Amino acid sequence: MYKLLFQQLRQISRTATKQVRPTAALATTQNNSEEKIDVTKALEGWDEKLRLSEVGDIEFNLKCIVAKVLNRKFNTLNTYHNVQFNREQLKEFERLCEARCARMPLQHIVGEWDFMDITLKTAPTVFIPRPETEEFVSKVISVYRNVMEPVDMLEVGCGSGAMSLAILHALPNVKSTAVERSKAATALAWENAKRLNLQDRFKVYNHTTAENDYLPKELEGRKFDLIISNPPYVKTEEFALLQPEVKLYENLNALDGGPDGLRIARLVFDCGCLHLKPGGKMWMELGSDHPQLVQTIMDTQYEGRLRFVKGYKDQYKRNRFVELEKV
Numbered sequence: 001m002y003k004l005l006f007q008q009l010r011q012i013s014r015t016a017t018k019q020v021r022p023t024a025a026l027a028t029t030q031n032n033s034e035e036k037i038d039v040t041k042a043l044e045g046w047d048e049k050l051r052l053s054e055v056g057d058i059e060f061n062l063k064c065i066v067a068k069v070l071n072r073k074f075n076t077l078n079t080y081h082n083v084q085f086n087r088e089q090l091k092e093f094e095r096l097c098e099a100r101c102a103r104m105p106l107q108h109i110v111g112e113w114d115f116m117d118i119t120l121k122t123a124p125t126v127f128i129p130r131p132e133t134e135e136f137v138s139k140v141i142s143v144y145r146n147v148m149e150p151v152d153m154l155e156v157g158c159g160s161g162a163m164s165l166a167i168l169h170a171l172p173n174v175k176s177t178a179v180e181r182s183k184a185a186t187a188l189a190w191e192n193a194k195r196l197n198l199q200d201r202f203k204v205y206n207h208t209t210a211e212n213d214y215l216p217k218e219l220e221g222r223k224f225d226l227i228i229s230n231p232p233y234v235k236t237e238e239f240a241l242l243q244p245e246v247k248l249y250e251n252l253n254a255l256d257g258g259p260d261g262l263r264i265a266r267l268v269f270d271c272g273c274l275h276l277k278p279g280g281k282m283w284m285e286l287g288s289d290h291p292q293l294v295q296t297i298m299d300t301q302y303e304g305r306l307r308f309v310k311g312y313k314d315q316y317k318r319n320r321f322v323e324l325e326k327v
């Protein structure tokens with residue numbers, strides 16, 4: 001599979017490199033470092049190059065890249081009228097557009113991304129939070145908004161920290177302990193917590209949850225009110241269907257859920273059996289054919305330990321989220 005991915009990456013880079021030559025805008029400024037160039041001129045040709053590279057929503061992509069180069073938020077850039085680049089900015093713009101033609105995710109190009117009400121820094125190899133995860137987190141927040149007591153939450157596989165930090169941002173009575181197998185993601189989650197001033201209610205451990213080694217030693221015996229997780233749940237056979245942005249730039253450990261997509265989810269279930277208080281809840285984001293399977297797994301393999309409470313649909317009416325309870 002890695003060989004296949006590598007070949008695809010090489011092909012995309014070759015295609016993009018072939019298409020990307022200095023644009024008219026760069027050519028006209030080559031001898032004059034003081035010269036300013038209208039953004040509308042700099043944009044010429046990129047629409048077509050991005051289209052040939054099969055990038056979607058080109059207008060939005062270009063707007064985000066222009067805003068990044070100008071060090072502005074994309075939603076403050078309402079018009080390109082009278083907006084200009086200097087020569088360095090123009091070069092940077094062309095470099096970032098080339099990266100997008102090679103299907104580098106926009107979130108990595110821009111370096112930060114809004115997730116619900118918070119802005120998260122992104123980093124190469126760390127999973128980019130997805131819109132459906134915002135739906136999942138909104139659901140959890142809506143349920144826990146009515147809980148007045150302190151909520152001690154655990155997250156397995158926190159990535160950039162998106163889910164935990166959005167919940168902490170919305171609910172002051174929650175504190176979160178997270179574990180994450182990737183060192184880069186662990187560092188990024190902590191950095192995001194500090195940027196958002198949530199570090200007092202957030203702790204993250206670099207730990208790989210495994211059978212009989214669910215949490216780091218420091219957390220031995222800890223019981224939580226709530227466990228959340230968006231574990232890797234892509235079935236191995238589905239990898240070929242993923243977009244290049246995902247296949248080529250995301251860490252496979254963040255995606256690969258094994259043959260039925262539930263390899264890591266099962267570890268999280270077992271973790272819940274040990275580390276949830278009686279009556280404590282587990283909320284998970286999974287693939288669309290998982291909730292029914294999880295219900296069967298709970299009924300047949302976790303009876304007396306975990307109970308399937310409910311499955312929830314996303315905005316596209318796909319079953320995606322499950323709520324379980326520690327018996």
Ligand SMILES: C[S@@+](CC[C@H](N)C(=O)[O-])C[C@H]1O[C@@H](n2cnc3c(N)ncnc32)[C@H](O)[C@@H]1O
Binds near residue numbers: 127129130229254
């Ligand atoms: C699908 S990503 C979700 C990240 C984040 N929660 C989000 O929603 O954006 C899954 C995350 O779980 C981490 N992970 C995978 N297997 C793990 C394991 N056995 N123990 C801890 N973390 C794991 C991955 O590194 C990745 O960051």
